[in-house]
Amino acid sequence: MNTIAETRSKSLLYLENVSVSFDGFKALNSLSFVVEPGELRAIIGPNGAGKTTMMDIITGKTRPDSGIVLFEDDIDLTRKDEADIAQLGIGRKFQKPTVFESHTVWDNLELALNRDRGVFGTLFYRLTPDDKARIEEILETIRMTARRNDLAANLSHGQKQWLEIGMLLAQEPKLLLVDEPVAGMTDAETTETAVLLKEIAKTRSVVVVEHDMGFIRDLGVKVTCLAEGSVLAEGSIDFVSSDPKVIENYLGR
Amino acid sequence: MSGFVFRALEGRIVIALAIILGVAAVVPALNLLTPPDSTFHIPTYAMSLMGKYLCYALLALALDLVWGYCGILSLGHGAFFALGGYAMGMYLMRQIGPRGVYGNPVLPDFMVFLNYKELPWFWHGFDWFAFAMLMVLVVPGLLAFIFGWFAFRSRVNGVYLSIITQAMTYALLLAFFRNDMGFGGNNGLTDFKDILGFSVQADGTRAVLFAVSAIMLALCLLLASAIVRSKFGKVLVGVRDAESRVRFLGFRVENIKLFTFVVSAMMAGIAGALFVPQVGIINPGEFAPANSIEVVVWTAVGGRGTLIGPIIGALLVNAGKSFFTGAFPEIWLFALGGLFIAVTLFLPRGIVGAIQHGYKARQALKAAAEAEKGRGSAETVAQAAQAAE
Numbered sequence: 001m002n003t004i005a006e007t008r009s010k011s012l013l014y015l016e017n018v019s020v021s022f023d024g025f026k027a028l029n030s031l032s033f034v035v036e037p038g039e040l041r042a043i044i045g046p047n048g049a050g051k052t053t054m055m056d057i058i059t060g061k062t063r064p065d066s067g068i069v070l071f072e073d074d075i076d077l078t079r080k081d082e083a084d085i086a087q088l089g090i091g092r093k094f095q096k097p098t099v100f101e102s103h104t105v106w107d108n109l110e111l112a113l114n115r116d117r118g119v120f121g122t123l124f125y126r127l128t129p130d131d132k133a134r135i136e137e138i139l140e141t142i143r144m145t146a147r148r149n150d151l152a153a154n155l156s157h158g159q160k161q162w163l164e165i166g167m168l169l170a171q172e173p174k175l176l177l178v179d180e181p182v183a184g185m186t187d188a189e190t191t192e193t194a195v196l197l198k199e200i201a202k203t204r205s206v207v208v209v210e211h212d213m214g215f216i217r218d219l220g221v222k223v224t225c226l227a228e229g230s231v232l233a234e235g236s237i238d239f240v241s242s243d244p245k246v247i248e249n250y251l252g253r
Numbered sequence: 254m255s256g257f258v259f260r261a262l263e264g265r266i267v268i269a270l271a272i273i274l275g276v277a278a279v280v281p282a283l284n285l286l287t288p289p290d291s292t293f294h295i296p297t298y299a300m301s302l303m304g305k306y307l308c309y310a311l312l313a314l315a316l317d318l319v320w321g322y323c324g325i326l327s328l329g330h331g332a333f334f335a336l337g338g339y340a341m342g343m344y345l346m347r348q349i350g351p352r353g354v355y356g357n358p359v360l361p362d363f364m365v366f367l368n369y370k371e372l373p374w375f376w377h378g379f380d381w382f383a384f385a386m387l388m389v390l391v392v393p394g395l396l397a398f399i400f401g402w403f404a405f406r407s408r409v410n411g412v413y414l415s416i417i418t419q420a421m422t423y424a425l426l427l428a429f430f431r432n433d434m435g436f437g438g439n440n441g442l443t444d445f446k447d448i449l450g451f452s453v454q455a456d457g458t459r460a461v462l463f464a465v466s467a468i469m470l471a472l473c474l475l476l477a478s479a480i481v482r483s484k485f486g487k488v489l490v491g492v493r494d495a496e497s498r499v500r501f502l503g504f505r506v507e508n509i510k511l512f513t514f515v516v517s518a519m520m521a522g523i524a525g526a527l528f529v530p531q532v533g534i535i536n537p538g539e540f541a542p543a544n545s546i547e548v549v550v551w552t553a554v555g556g557r558g559t560l561i562g563p564i565i566g567a568l569l570v571n572a573g574k575s576f577f578t579g580a581f582p583e584i585w586l587f588a589l590g591g592l593f594i595a596v597t598l599f600l601p602r603g604i605v606g607a608i609q610h611g612y613k614a615r616q617a618l619k620a621a622a623e624a625e626k627g628r629g630s631a632e633t634v635a636q637a638a639q640a641a642e
Contacts, residue, residue: 059501086503098498100491107487117504119512122485126256171502 011073012037012175012205018057018067019229027053029229030067035175040201042216043209044240045226046250051209052095054226055177059092060085071175087117091173095180097160101153105144105163108152109135112167134170142166142196158189162196169200176206182215194218213241213251225250261479269561270471277467281460297456301531304463306571308528311470313551313563315520318477320549321558322486323513324493326411329418330521331545332425333393335535337522339429340392342442342535343376344385345453349446362444363437373435382449389526390519396421397518398511405507405514410496419542426540441536442529453530466527470564473520477560480516489513490558550593556603565605 013035020028028050035041045051056062057069060082069077077085086092100108113131116122139145142162147155152163161181168176181197182190194215197206210216216223216237223240225232227250233243240246280300287294312334319325351358355365359372378384400421404414432438451458480486491499492506500506529535538544548567555566570592577585600607 082497082500083503083505086501092501094497098495100487100494100498102490102494103487110484111487111491111499112502114503117502119485119508122488123480123483124257125484167502 010036012039012071013058013207014068014070014073015054015058016068018054018064018069020053020057020062020064026229028057028064028067031226031230033224033231035205035207037174038201038203038205040198040206040219040221041208042219042221042223042237043207043226044211044213044216044223044250045232048228049226049250050229051226052179053229055092055179055209058085058177059090083117086171086173089172089174091168091171091176093161093164093168093176093178093181095183097157097164099152099155099160099163099167102151104149104151105139105155106135106148108163108167109138109170112170114170114172138166138169141169141199143192158185161185161193165196165200174204176200176204178206178208180210181208182210182212190215191218213237257479257483258475260482261475263478263482265561266474266478269474269564273467273471273474277464277471280467281464284460284463285456297459300463301459302575304459304466304531305528306568307463307466307470308524308531309548309551309571310564310567311466311473311524311527312521312548313555313567314470314473314477314560315517315524316548316552317557317560317563318480318517318520319513320552321560321563322481322489322493323510324496325510325514326415326549327418327514327517328415328542328545328549329420329422330517330548331542332418332422332540333397333518333521334525334528334544335422335425335429335537335539336393336396337389337525338529338535338539339436339442339525340379340385340388340522341526341529342445343379343388343436344382345445345448345530346442347376347380348448349444352446353444361437361442363440363442364435367432369435375435386526389522393518393522393525394515397515401511401514405510408507419545422540422545423542426537426542429537429540437536439537441534441538443534443536445530445533448530453533459531462527462531466531469523469527473523474560474564476516477520480513481560485509547589550589553603554592554596554600556606556609559603559605559609562603562605566603569604 011034013033015031015033017030017032018028019026019030031050031054033054043051053062057064058077060077060080064078071077071085071088071090075088080088100111103111110127110131113134115125115131136145139148142165144159144163144166147159152160155163165178165181178197182193185193190212197208198219200206208219220237222235223237224234225240225243225246227245232249233240233246241251280295280303283293283295284297284300289296312330315333316327316330319327346361349361353362353365355362357365360369364372379388400418404417409417428434429436429441430439436442445453447453448458451461453459481489488499488504488509492509496506499509525535525539551567551570552563553566554570555564556562570589574585574589577588581588596603602610
């Protein structure tokens with residue numbers, strides 16, 4: 001058994017005994033959770049298990065009542081706000097695709113690019129050849145090169161999801177949190193999204209929250225099942241889905 | 254830096270700038286150089302009236318920057334306008350010197366009347382034009398900064414923010430009504446004589462004031478255009494449409510809003526400062542909440558988020574107001590209310606917004622037709638090729 005100190009020293013994201021309650025409802029109940037560098041991790045769990053709350057805490061939207069949240073061993077995320085945490089290198093995709101609808105696909109990516117985000121930095125920003133190349137590259141990755149000049153509002157639901165993933169890539173995060181990326185996607189889009197996420201996970205850590213068991217199977221990675229604010233089971237998809245507690249709480253008989 | 258300005262010069266902005274600058278030259282020329290009986294003569298009162306509209310247009314432009322692009326519906330922009338006006342009014346009061354009714358060389362008339370023994374500390378420096386002009390920017394800017402600092406940091410949004418901006422201007426209205434505030438109470442500041450040594454009544458001075466109003470409008474339009482066309486401007490629209498996305502991309506939304514709010518408040522201050530010498534008075538009535546709401550109406554009528562729209566909206570609504578209050582004084586307010594309802598129902602994008610939208614839709618239709626034709630001709634070529642075989 002590893003000591004806690006050892007687990008911490010090689011973790012990218014480290015949560016220990018994190019609890020938070022809203023009006024008496026315990027959304028997270030001493031949750032502990034570790035993500036290692038370069039890991040792709042799937043999280044499943046019934047509604048109200050605390051999946052989104054966990055992401056809120058990691059990204060600084062919600063402060064925990066107690067517990068430790070560390071990024072890269074020593075950065076205490078509970079003391080930072082959303083903008084700080086995004087600049088540290090944690091990107092987040094929302095459950096509902098959130099892109100800038102009145103901007104073009106290109107502009108969406110340009111805004112997301114990891115550059116000076118200050119008032120004057122953006123006022124006098126000029127698109128450099130490097131930045132241009134980087135945007136082209138991302139367009140290629142998310143397969144939207146042909147739609148670069150279209151308004152994001154005119155994209156299909158699945159394409160918006162992909163654009164948002166592209167924006168996260170532009171942010172060059174070390175850790176990507178992805179909330180239900182395939183909700184509302186066709187089967188073909190779902191399969192392609194699994195390929196895309198695996199591709200992305202080659203160079204950074206990714207945490208995916210998803211309900212779609214087929215998609216999780218496609219990913220073929222370590223799965224964490226949450227229920228009632230804490231970890232119920234952790235391991236391979238076969239191991240987790242055969243766990244009697246998981247079957248009872250989530251998968252159903 | 255040059256890129257920043259160059260980007261601002263988008264087609265229709267250039268046209269608008271040319272028109273505004275043309276007006277800045279032509280109207281004063283027609284006033285000063287044509288004989289009063291000529292058909293082309295513009296009487297001084299009409300020129301000053303138009304100058305007043307230009308100040309309103311600048312105020313609407315300022316509001317568009319925060320409302321149209323950043324999504325902050327300020328119902329208190331009249332406060333920044335009035336503060337700029339008071340700064341200019343204080344300079345003009347100090348220029349009266351011993352020519353007041355009471356003949357006091359230092360104290361303005363209302364202070365003599367209220368038994369002031371000496372000039373309040375905050376009146377010092379206002380006899381100096383450069384200082385007063387600085388205050389035209391600093392006072393509204395500072396108020397916007399303090400207000401915005403607290404509001405945006407604590408993430409007050411939407412209708413709640415609108416309500417507190419309204420409360421802000423109302424609080425200032427009540428404060429400025431008080432005689433012991435030292436700003437002339439109910440009557441405000443008036444009886445102005447000179448500006449920079451020139452009589453404010455003289456045709457020449459009025460002509461210059463008109464031209465300066467138009468030029469300031471053009472400069473602010475250029476600045477606003479440069480802001481909204483920069484990457485910062487795209488972030489602004491992002492804040493309007495999906496604030497949390499902007500935040501999770503690592504931008505400090507509160508700083509973005511604060512900067513825009515302060516720039517906008519300063520523009521409103523400039524508008525107020527140019528307004529005062531042309532109408533000859535500034536009083537607490539300018540802080541009235543209804544004034545700030547009217548600015549919102551102008552902006553909505555012209556088309557928010559278009560920069561040019563609010564300018565057109567302010568000019569049209571105010572010209573209409575002048576006409577209707579003369580022709581049908583009793584129905585003017587109904588006309589204004591009806592206008593706002595009609596615009597909301599039938600022209601939700603405003604005049605310029607609707608034109609822009611229609612143009613874009615036609616462009617898209619044309620592009621689609623073109624593509625269709627392209628495919629059609631490809632087919633004919635294919636058929637021809639087949640026939641040749």
